[in-house]
Amino acid sequence: MKVLVTGGCGFIGSHVVDAYINDGHEVVIVDNLSTGKTENKNEKAKLYKVDICDEGVRDVFYKEKPDIVNHHAAQISVPLSVKEPLMDAEINIKGTIRLLELSREYGVQKFVFASTGGAIYGEAEKVPTDEGYSPEPLSPYAISKFASEKYIKFYRSLYGLRFVILRYSNVYGPRQIPHGEAGVVAIFTEKLLANVHPTLNHFPDEERGMIRDYCYVKDIASANITATKSTKTGMFNIGTGKGTRTLDLYRYTINALRRKGKAIPQEFEDPKRAIARPGDLKVSILDVRRAKKELGWKAIYDMQNGLFETVDWYLKNET
Numbered sequence: 001m002k003v004l005v006t007g008g009c010g011f012i013g014s015h016v017v018d019a020y021i022n023d024g025h026e027v028v029i030v031d032n033l034s035t036g037k038t039e040n041k042n043e044k045a046k047l048y049k050v051d052i053c054d055e056g057v058r059d060v061f062y063k064e065k066p067d068i069v070n071h072h073a074a075q076i077s078v079p080l081s082v083k084e085p086l087m088d089a090e091i092n093i094k095g096t097i098r099l100l101e102l103s104r105e106y107g108v109q110k111f112v113f114a115s116t117g118g119a120i121y122g123e124a125e126k127v128p129t130d131e132g133y134s135p136e137p138l139s140p141y142a143i144s145k146f147a148s149e150k151y152i153k154f155y156r157s158l159y160g161l162r163f164v165i166l167r168y169s170n171v172y173g174p175r176q177i178p179h180g181e182a183g184v185v186a187i188f189t190e191k192l193l194a195n196v197h198p199t200l201n202h203f204p205d206e207e208r209g210m211i212r213d214y215c216y217v218k219d220i221a222s223a224n225i226t227a228t229k230s231t232k233t234g235m236f237n238i239g240t241g242k243g244t245r246t247l248d249l250y251r252y253t254i255n256a257l258r259r260k261g262k263a264i265p266q267e268f269e270d271p272k273r274a275i276a277r278p279g280d281l282k283v284s285i286l287d288v289r290r291a292k293k294e295l296g297w298k299a300i301y302d303m304q305n306g307l308f309e310t311v312d313w314y315l316k317n318e319t
Helices: 011-022 057-064 078-083 085-105 140-159 181-193 217-229 246-259 289-295 303-316
Strands: 002-006 026-030 046-048 068-071 110-116 162-168 170-172 199-202 214-216 234-238 272-275
Touching: 002 011, 002 057, 011 026, 011 217, 026 057, 046 057, 057 085, 068 085, 068 217, 078 085, 078 140, 085 110, 085 140, 110 140, 110 217, 140 162, 162 217, 170 181, 170 217, 170 303, 181 246, 181 303, 199 246, 214 217, 214 303, 217 234, 217 289, 234 289, 246 303
Parallel strands: 002 026, 002 068, 026 046, 068 110, 110 162, 162 234, 170 214, 199 272
Antiparallel strands: none
């Protein structure tokens, strides 16, 4: 099949492209390269440097006529969405609607959407949180992703467009850029490699930091392949179902670097501290049983192996 991947030169999107190509699919990438990088591009994929918010994306659909649209292009920063909510909505909501319209017009078979389980449920009373829990988004980013989900369901009900929504937990791995809360592994790693003392954001009553469900990017990519092949339509949490405190993650990262022979100053053993930012959540852990039961997917990487591969990539790509 021919798959159009938006954001296919970005962190997660590029791994998804690799997985599609390894699975034998033809891949077309749409990416404006605002955060994506050409060095992330799989050499077997075709790249169109186009913004999903521009009319030019229509030409890509006209020329390529994809069977599957996999939508990863997005404004991904929670703090930036709080600062610039209009910009967040322009990209995440209007961009998604444009792609849905083109998918309807050009007869796309399935629309796979990268959503957020790490933000959309808000401060959930039920942890781990399943897909049946009513979302209470606490940031413009989470609101825009939730609104996009609603539009996708509308296109299913009115036009019959099949879809799979993947609500990701916090993703980490090679190629991640150190921006936004979801990039905390990248932030810690890059600062430690630059011999800069990292900062841990936390709420006043929780000095060990927030609790997150961290999922390795190759597991995320495999979920996209599984979702594409599946006959199921619906929404699925994608994560590990396990929570990790930010301070523990920080120390795991230091240990991974030391295992690779990197000297970390003893004074860096404890990070600097700063208050939580607007939009931050205290706890976010996903219940991923539906993905296992209905899609046959589960995360394979544990944190130790995932961090080891991640750190190895950063060490090989030091400038």
